Amino acid sequence: MTAARQIYAIVRKDLLLELRAREQVIGMAVFALLTLVTFNFAFDLTGVDRAASGSGALWVAIIFAGLLGMGRAAAIDRQQGAWEGLLLSPADRGTIFLGKLASALLFIGIVEALALAVFAALFSLPVLRPMVLVVVGLGTVGLGTLGTLFSVMAATTRAREVMLPVLLFPLALPVVISAVRATTLLLTDRQSEVGPWISLLLGFDVLFLGISYLVFGHAVEE
Amino acid sequence: MMAVAGTGITRTQAVPGDRTAVPATPAIEATGLTKRYGNRLALQDVSLRVEAGECVGVFGPNGAGKSTLLRVLATLVRPTTGQIRCYGLEMPAQASELRRLIGAVGHQTYLYEDLTVWENLDFYARLYGLRDAAGRIQQVLDLLGLGDRAEDRVRALSRGLQQRLAIARAILHRPWVLLLDEPDTGLDREGRDRLAGIIGEQVGLGGAVVLTTHAVEFGCQVASRVLFLDRGRLRWERPAGEELVDELERQLRRRA
Numbered sequence: 001m002t003a004a005r006q007i008y009a010i011v012r013k014d015l016l017l018e019l020r021a022r023e024q025v026i027g028m029a030v031f032a033l034l035t036l037v038t039f040n041f042a043f044d045l046t047g048v049d050r051a052a053s054g055s056g057a058l059w060v061a062i063i064f065a066g067l068l069g070m071g072r073a074a075a076i077d078r079q080q081g082a083w084e085g086l087l088l089s090p091a092d093r094g095t096i097f098l099g100k101l102a103s104a105l106l107f108i109g110i111v112e113a114l115a116l117a118v119f120a121a122l123f124s125l126p127v128l129r130p131m132v133l134v135v136v137g138l139g140t141v142g143l144g145t146l147g148t149l150f151s152v153m154a155a156t157t158r159a160r161e162v163m164l165p166v167l168l169f170p171l172a173l174p175v176v177i178s179a180v181r182a183t184t185l186l187l188t189d190r191q192s193e194v195g196p197w198i199s200l201l202l203g204f205d206v207l208f209l210g211i212s213y214l215v216f217g218h219a220v221e222e
Numbered sequence: 223m224m225a226v227a228g229t230g231i232t233r234t235q236a237v238p239g240d241r242t243a244v245p246a247t248p249a250i251e252a253t254g255l256t257k258r259y260g261n262r263l264a265l266q267d268v269s270l271r272v273e274a275g276e277c278v279g280v281f282g283p284n285g286a287g288k289s290t291l292l293r294v295l296a297t298l299v300r301p302t303t304g305q306i307r308c309y310g311l312e313m314p315a316q317a318s319e320l321r322r323l324i325g326a327v328g329h330q331t332y333l334y335e336d337l338t339v340w341e342n343l344d345f346y347a348r349l350y351g352l353r354d355a356a357g358r359i360q361q362v363l364d365l366l367g368l369g370d371r372a373e374d375r376v377r378a379l380s381r382g383l384q385q386r387l388a389i390a391r392a393i394l395h396r397p398w399v400l401l402l403d404e405p406d407t408g409l410d411r412e413g414r415d416r417l418a419g420i421i422g423e424q425v426g427l428g429g430a431v432v433l434t435t436h437a438v439e440f441g442c443q444v445a446s447r448v449l450f451l452d453r454g455r456l457r458w459e460r461p462a463g464e465e466l467v468d469e470l471e472r473q474l475r476r477r478a
Contacts, residue, residue, distance in 0.1 A: 005348065005351060006351075013341075013345045021336045076334075080331045080332065081328060081331065084330070086349070088321060088326050221299070222298065
């Protein structure tokens with residue numbers, strides 16, 4: 001119960017900060033919408049590859065918006081050493097990780113809701129189906145988990161804006177590939193083939209969540 | 223009730239602020255602390271013992287290792303070698319419980335500038351699971367003379383008032399050990415008097431304080447014992463007193 005209260009406190013604080021400063025969600029949303037609009041005009045959406053192009057555009061928007069948001073969140077926590085205030089509290093490192101992950105997923109989720117609505121309108125693809133939403137959710141958890149871990153690590157380095165994608169990219173690759181493939185299959189009505197990709201996504205989510213929870217303490221200590 | 227290992231006190235008793243549960247063990251026992259950053263040794267084999275009801279002033283020139291020592295004691299930095307026990311709790315095995323007993327002021331304020339004074343303290347009160355959080359927040363705000371600034375955003379406060387709030391944050395959960403790294407930075411005379419009062423109360427209630435400051439007179443006034451660090455090593459320790467002020471000033475000038 002204590003951990004749940006501490007996670008709630010972290011999410012509540014992040015939400016309050018966002019309501020005050022509006023430094024994350026607006027930037028992430030603009031970035032995601034800009035990506036979707038650009039891809040919409042760049043691709044020939046009358047062809048048979050519309051679903052493949054569309055799912056690619058959707059995940060590019062989600063990944064880059066997520067990176068932008070998580071990098072910014074880590075930077076906000078570093079201002080005035082507030083991050084160290086958090087580390088000084090009795091909340092254990094794993095709980096702090098879960099709190100930061102919950103905040104990241106909340107903000108990315110808000111941007112995804114908007115991006116999916118715009119995507120559906122621009123690309124005329126049935127993206128608002130339950131299974132597509134499940135895939136988006138699973139992909140987001142995987143990216144959010146790694147992003148939360150690496151954004152905290154990158155925040156201590158000099159080239160933090162560069163370090164986050166550099167650290168994230170190799171490990172996030174299986175999540176990205178699985179998410180894009182699963183989304184494409186669902187958008188082309190090939191539900192029967194999507195099972196293995198969803199299993200893979202789920203597996204990586206569980207693996208990354210477990211590892212990140214365990215190593216977060218070492219990642220944040222000097 | 224579960225016992226907090228090594229302290230002889232129960233977990234229920236070990237809630238912040240419960241001074242009746244302060245055990246008779248030393249507040250801080252650190253042995254052989256060394257911290258290496260690459261090739262540089264920030265701390266070299268430092269050992270110290272701080273009793274409950276004692277305020278220890280740590281002096282030394284810039285780069286002597288004072289802040290590193292306090293950061294190690296605060297569990298923010300893991301020592302390369304050495305052991306720390308705080309009221310019998312061991313680092314890193316009992317870090318979470320140990321952090322509940324510690325309040326720290328650092329070079330930065332540990333505050334969120336876009337939150338109000340109250341929201342900042344409320345956030346930390348939630349992390350510490352304080353009962354009667356609102357009452358305690360009001361109490362520490364009044365203690366630091368910030369009662370009428372509760373609804374102001376932190377960024378709207380002067381440096382001195384932000385420092386007062388940083389001190390309020392550190393004492394919010396009624397810690398048994400206060401680790402104060404140059405807590406008088408930016409404080410005016412009134413702020414410094416309030417800080418001295420808080421340190422006095424902490425010591426009087428059986429808590430412990432470790433303090434670094436460049437204000438030698440202030441440090442010697444509030445501390446009962448003085449440690450001198452230089453280049454990561456503990457050079458000497460003596461009882462504090464007015465007669466030590468000139469000696470400390472001289473040594474600090476010589477090593478500057």
